[in-house]
Amino acid sequence: xxxxxxxxxxxxxxxxxxxxxxxxxxxxxxxxxxxxxxxxxxxxxxxxxxxxxxxxxxxxxxxxxxxxxxxxxxxxxxxxxxxxxxxxxxxxxxxxxxxxxxxxxxxxxxxxxxxxxxxxxxxxxxxxxxxxxxxxxxxxxxxxxxxxxxxxxxxxxxxxxxxxxxxxxxxxxxxxxxxxxxxxxxxxxxxxxxxxxxxxxxxxxxxxxxxxxxxxxxxxxxxxxxxxxxxxxxxxxxxxxxxxxxxxxxxxxxxxxxxxxxxxxxxxxxxxxxxxxxxxxxxxxxxxxxxxxxxxxxxxxxxxxxxxxxxxxxxxxxxxxxxxxxxxxxxxxxxxxxxxxxxxxxxxxxxxxxxxxxxxxxxxxxxxxxxxxxxxxxxxxxxxxxxxxxxxxxxxxxxxxxxxxxxxxxxxxxxxxxxxxxxxxxxxxxxxxxxxxxxxxxxxxxxxxxxxxxxxxxxxxxxxxxxxxxxxxxxxxxxxxxxxxxxxxxxxxxxxxxxxxxxxxxxxx
Numbered sequence: 001x002x003x004x005x006x007x008x009x010x011x012x013x014x015x016x017x018x019x020x021x022x023x024x025x026x027x028x029x030x031x032x033x034x035x036x037x038x039x040x041x042x043x044x045x046x047x048x049x050x051x052x053x054x055x056x057x058x059x060x061x062x063x064x065x066x067x068x069x070x071x072x073x074x075x076x077x078x079x080x081x082x083x084x085x086x087x088x089x090x091x092x093x094x095x096x097x098x099x100x101x102x103x104x105x106x107x108x109x110x111x112x113x114x115x116x117x118x119x120x121x122x123x124x125x126x127x128x129x130x131x132x133x134x135x136x137x138x139x140x141x142x143x144x145x146x147x148x149x150x151x152x153x154x155x156x157x158x159x160x161x162x163x164x165x166x167x168x169x170x171x172x173x174x175x176x177x178x179x180x181x182x183x184x185x186x187x188x189x190x191x192x193x194x195x196x197x198x199x200x201x202x203x204x205x206x207x208x209x210x211x212x213x214x215x216x217x218x219x220x221x222x223x224x225x226x227x228x229x230x231x232x233x234x235x236x237x238x239x240x241x242x243x244x245x246x247x248x249x250x251x252x253x254x255x256x257x258x259x260x261x262x263x264x265x266x267x268x269x270x271x272x273x274x275x276x277x278x279x280x281x282x283x284x285x286x287x288x289x290x291x292x293x294x295x296x297x298x299x300x301x302x303x304x305x306x307x308x309x310x311x312x313x314x315x316x317x318x319x320x321x322x323x324x325x326x327x328x329x330x331x332x333x334x335x336x337x338x339x340x341x342x343x344x345x346x347x348x349x350x351x352x353x354x355x356x357x358x359x360x361x362x363x364x365x366x367x368x369x370x371x372x373x374x375x376x377x378x379x380x381x382x383x384x385x386x387x388x389x390x391x392x393x394x395x396x397x398x399x400x401x402x403x404x405x406x407x408x409x410x411x412x413x414x415x416x417x418x419x420x421x422x423x424x425x426x427x428x429x430x431x432x433x434x435x436x437x438x439x440x441x442x443x444x445x446x447x448x449x450x451x452x453x454x455x456x457x458x459x460x461x462x463x464x465x466x467x468x469x470x471x472x473x474x475x476x477x478x479x480x481x482x483x484x485x486x487x488x489x490x491x492x493x494x495x496x497x498x499x500x501x502x503x504x505x506x507x508x509x
Contacts, residue, residue: 375405
């Protein structure tokens with residue numbers, strides 16, 4: 001069978017952005033009787049149904065500007081955007097540097113992201129694509145450009161020194177501020193949040209390359225400050241001015257070397273150092289861990305990101321975000337993940353000559369589920385309402401969480417399970433459920449998870465979903481490597497189940 005028929009036979013309904021299969025060759029195959037026209041009918045049918053569901057036949061054109069403006073100015077949407085930013089920011093380290101002291105007189109905000117609104121947005125956002133209109137070359141697979149396009153492959157290239165990454169045009173930042181006039185950079189937001197302090201900005205360093213010509217100016221600004229805020233990370237985007245994004249790969253997962261270099265130099269000043277990381281991937285840096293007093297993972301927090309970060313740094317918002325991945329120390333440590341197989345990863349035990357690498361630990365830099373708060377919590381007293389259950393018998397797991405600190409905050413209670421003995425190799429632990437709980441100082445709450453044993457199911461040697469008899473350990477805590485309270489339940493017999501109907505995450509009562 002020749003290639004144009006393959007996607008139709010496989011059930012692919014649409015092809016974009018470049019057409020290689022649904023073309024005139026396919027038409028000829030249908031006309032010559034080499035392919036049943038029913039396959040094309042099916043693809044057309046599914047496409048039309050989707051368009052009807054989306055209302056494209058009733059409203060085939062894009063909304064007018066005033067209609068779009070109403071959507072962008074919707075108070076409910078803005079509230080959700082701000083809430084999403086506040087809950088996604090993660091405090092990775094804090095030795096007491098945060099929240100900022102109200103008596104702080106001078107704050108230096110340094111780095112390429114410090115006074116940038118574009119840094120608040122990621123790859124798959126409006127700005128990720130919009131900036132291609134001001135002369136940056138997109139990297140999305142399959143995108144082609146016209147000869148007269150400002151993003152054509154023959155455009156004049158101006159790269160960051162020491163890098164092949166194209167320099168971001170000044171027009172990108174201007175365009176972002178035009179599109180999001182209400183958005184504030186971290187520098188602008190900190191000035192508003194700290195009206196009694198002198199807040200100064202310095203560019204300092206780029207997000208890629210080796211240009212250190214701005215170091216002296218930034219160090220001079222830092223020398224006058226009580227607290228130095230360093231905005232770190234690469235650029236998450238959809239074009240060749242980016243260091244993270246679609247079609248953009250890197251050998252290193254660590255901070256740009258130029259940023260590590262600046263951290264070492266500014267650390268000699270003996271100032272309080274706070275790092276705020278912007279990127280589509282998590283921060284990983286031995287230098288940052290060693291010298292920074294506090295580290296915030298901001299990701300790409302969106303239009304209200306600057307304000308939210310300023311509120312977190314000044315204590316108006318108590319951070320509660322948790323990592324949804326394990327952060328490797330360097331590329332050589334990958335893969336590293338919390339639910340590795342029993343006897344592998346960080347649990348090799350006596351099976352290895354060293355329980356570490358010869359040049360470093362096996363443990364991640366930051367564990368899955370990690371995230372700090374301005375208060376403290378205690379998760380304890382896990383209990384299971386049944387000692388034994390059948391494969392289809394729902395049971396409950398309860399655990400207490402208490403705010404043991406002095407300010408209100410939110411904790412994400414995490415429930416895990418481990419299959420103690422199984423016919424197939426199973427993970428050393430696996431997330432079963434989680435619940436975000438907001439608590440006042442000294443307040444305690446009980447979180448109850450409703451567990452169906454199908455949550456324990458796995459593919460057996462015959463590739464069938466199986467709930468297997470045996471003992472399971474339930475563990476709870478605030479992070480995957482700190483599960484201090486546990487209980488047990490025994491499943492009494494085996495059962496094969498419909499994998500499409502198994503429980504993926506425990507419900508919360």
